Amino acid sequence: MADREPVDCIIHAGWVVPVNPAGAVLERHSLVIQGQRILAVLPWRDALRRYRAQRTFRRSRHVLIPGLINAHTHAAMTLFRGFADDLPLTQWLRDRIWPAEQRVIGRRFARDGVRLAIAEMLRGGITCFSDMYYLPTVTADEACAAGVRAMIGIRVLDTALGFGATPEDTLEGGLSLADRCQREPLLHCSLAPYAPEALSDHVLGQLRRLSSDHRLRVHSHVHETRGDIAQAQRREGRRPLAQLQAAGLLNGNLVAVHMNHLTAAERQTVARAGLHVVHCPRSNLKLASGFCPVTELLAEGVNVALGTDGAASNNSLDLLGEMRTAALLAKGLSGDPTAVSAGTALRMATLNGARALGLDTEIGSLEAGKQADCVAINLDRLQAVPLHHVLPQLVYATQREQVSDVWVAGHQLLNRGRLTTLDGVSVLRQTRRWQRRLAQPSWFDAIRHWLLK
C-alpha cells in the first residue's frame, strides 16, 4: 500500500457519467484529481489500490457528471427575476426592464446581481457560464472571486443606440478585459453584440477582424423573434443571418443564441458554416419568441448548446430544468418521442456547451487530462426512485436540490449543498435590499411618466 501515488483528491461516486463516450454510465467509479485536472476515471477498487488522496469524498448514492455549462445568460439581471411577467415582449422590455435598468444599473447592482446568479448557478450544478450584460469587468471580478468559470461578453453597441461611447471605445475597453482574461485561468472573453440588426456593417466588419485576430467568440442573439427579423428586413433589406454572412461572421467563432426562426436554407447555411447555436427553451417559451428547430439542427450536424437566458425572462438559472424542457419540447414539436434523448440533452448542457465556447479540449466531459469541473447529484431521493436507468433519471426526474457537490478546476465550491466561496445569507440580504429599491418609484420614473402622459 505504501507505493500508492499521492493525489489531491478522489471522489468515489455511485455512477460516473463522463458524457464522452456518449451514453456511457460507469458504475462504482472514482474520479481522481491532481491539481486542477482529472488524472483518471476508474473503478473504485483500482482507485483505492493505486492512489492515496489528501481529500476523499464518498458519494456512493450520487452520480458524478461534468459541470453544466450555461452558454447564454445575463447574470446581473437575476435581480430582475419576477420583476415583470406575463407581458408582451416589447411591453416587458421597453416599459419595465429598460426603465428599471436605467434607474439602477451601476457597479453595485452588477456585483450583487452577479453574486446572486453565481450562487444560484453553483447550487444547480453550473460550473461555467457565458455572459452578456453591462459592466462585464464586474462580472469578471465576481466570477474570479467565486472561483467559477466564465466567458465574459464584451458589449458591442452601435452609437445609434445612444449608449454614449463609440463602438471603438467599447471595443478598446473590452480588449483590456480580454488581456486580463488571458491571465486568469478561469476567465475567457467573447465579443458580445446585442444582435446583428442593431449594428452597422462597419461595426460588424470590425467585429469580424477582432474575432479572427484575437481568436474570440462572437456571442450574439440571432433570430430571436419575428420582430427582430422584420426590423432587419426593413432597415437592411435582408435577414440578420444574411447580414452576418455578408460581414463574414458566419463561421465557427459565432455563437448564435435563440435561432428561433430559420428557413430550411438557413439551417443548411448554419450547418455548413459550422457556427454554434444556443437554445434557451424556457425563455423562448415564456416570451413566446418562437421555437428553435433543435431536432433538425442536430440532425444536420450543428452543435447545439443550452442556455438559461437571464432570470428576468425565465425565471430560473436552472440548466437541469432547461435540459428537461429541451428534451420534452423537442419531442412534442417533432411529434417523435425519441427526439433529443436524455443522453443528447445532457450532452447539450455539457460538451456541446464547451464546444460552443471553444473550450472542449478543457471542459465538458470527465476525461483524464481535462479540467476537474464536476457535479455530484444525489439520486437517493423519493422523487428519483426507483432508479432503472441513470441517464434518463438525470434528465427527466432530477431537480436542482439534488445537486450536493460542485468542483471547478479541482476546487470544491459546493459541499453537501453549502457554498464554500460565497456567503448565501449575505447574498439573500443584499438581494432583499435591491428588491426594496426596485419596488420604490423613483424621481426618474415620475418625470418620465409625466413627460409621456
Place this chain on the structure above:
Amino acid sequence: MADREPVDCIIHAGWVVPVNPAGAVLERHSLVIQGQRILAVLPWRDALRRYRAQRTFRRSRHVLIPGLINAHTHAAMTLFRGFADDLPLTQWLRDRIWPAEQRVIGRRFARDGVRLAIAEMLRGGITCFSDMYYLPTVTADEACAAGVRAMIGIRVLDTALGFGATPEDTLEGGLSLADRCQREPLLHCSLAPYAPEALSDHVLGQLRRLSSDHRLRVHSHVHETRGDIAQAQRREGRRPLAQLQAAGLLNGNLVAVHMNHLTAAERQTVARAGLHVVHCPRSNLKLASGFCPVTELLAEGVNVALGTDGAASNNSLDLLGEMRTAALLAKGLSGDPTAVSAGTALRMATLNGARALGLDTEIGSLEAGKQADCVAINLDRLQAVPLHHVLPQLVYATQREQVSDVWVAGHQLLNRGRLTTLDGVSVLRQTRRWQRRLAQPSWFDAIRHWLLK
C-alpha cells in the same frame, strides 16, 4: 385576552394566496383552522386578537396556497419511473410497460407504488389526486392510511381486452368501493374507463346510467393521440368524442384527460357540454402525443385542470412543475406571452381541479367554510429571490423542495419537509426492492421472448 375564541390551529403566513378571488395576494395573513375546516382567513393582528390556538405555526417567509390537486395520475405506476424512456409510444407501452405490468402487478406492487406516489406528491404540495389504475381498493387503503384526499377510479374495461372479468363484474366490484368512499371523508370515487374507443356502446350506456344514478364522475383518457382517434374511426366510424356524445356521456360529469386533438367544432361542443378537461403537459410532450389547446379552451369557458399523468411517462408527480410547463407551453404555442398567466396556472392546479372532481364547494381555494387543505411554500431561497410579485414567483421560480408544510382536512401531513404519516426511509427501501425485481428478467419474459422470436 381571556375572551379569545379557542381554535385548533392557526398558521401565520407571510402571504396567503386564496385563489378565490382570482389574483388576490394577502400579505401577513393567518389561516385559522377548526376541526377539518377553515374558520377564517384574516390579518395576523386580527387573528392574534380573536383566536387562541392549540397549535400555532409561524411561516412568515412562506406563502400559503390551497393544496394542489392532481386531476389525473396512475399512482402505483410510480415504480415504473424511468423504466423505459425515449421510446415511441406503442413500443413503450406494448413492449415495456404492459409486459412489466403483467409480471409484477399485485396487491404488494400497488401498495408500494401508491405509497411512493403519495410520499412524492405530499412533499410537492399535492393534497388530492384522481387516480386510474389496477387494484383501486389498494389505492383507497393507502390514501386513507396516509390521510391524503383521493378520487379513486373504478376501472371499466371491455371483455374484449381480455382482462378476465365482464364489465358488469368490474362495475359491481367498483360500486362496493363507491359505497365505502361515501363513508370515508377523504375518499371519493369515479368511473374510470381507460378510453372510450376501448369500450362497446353497451358498456358506455351502462356508464352513463351509473354516472347519473350515483352522481359519479367519469374519468377517461380522451383524444390522447392521433392513433387513438384513427383506431376509433376504423372501428366505430367516428371520433371518440362523437362516440361519447352518442352515448350521452358528454356532460358535466365527464373528466376528459389529455384532449390533444380537437377540431374547432369539437372545442365548441366541449364548451357547450360543460365537461372538464385535464391537461397533462409534460406527459404529452414526453410521449409526443400532441398539444391540448388550453388557451382556446379557457377562452371558450371550459374548465381546464392539471394532471401529472403516471410517473412512467413524465417522470415526476410534480404539479408545481406542471403549472410552470402549462404556462410556458401555452405562451409558446399561442405566440402570446400573456396566455395562461401565473394566476391562471395556479387556478388550474387548484380550484379548476376541484371543479373537475366536483369538489369545488369543499376544496380548491382558501375560504372560510372549506376544508383546510393547504400548503406552505418557503420563498426565502436563493432561487426565489428577489420577490417582486408572489404569484409569478410561485409559478415561474418555485421548486418542490420549497414546499415545507402540507395540511389535509386540518391534519399536518408534512412538517418542515418531514412526512408525518409515511415513513420515507421505508418507502425508499421498498422501492429499491421493486427496482431489483423489475431489473431481473423473469421466466415469463423469457418464455414470451422465445415464443415471439
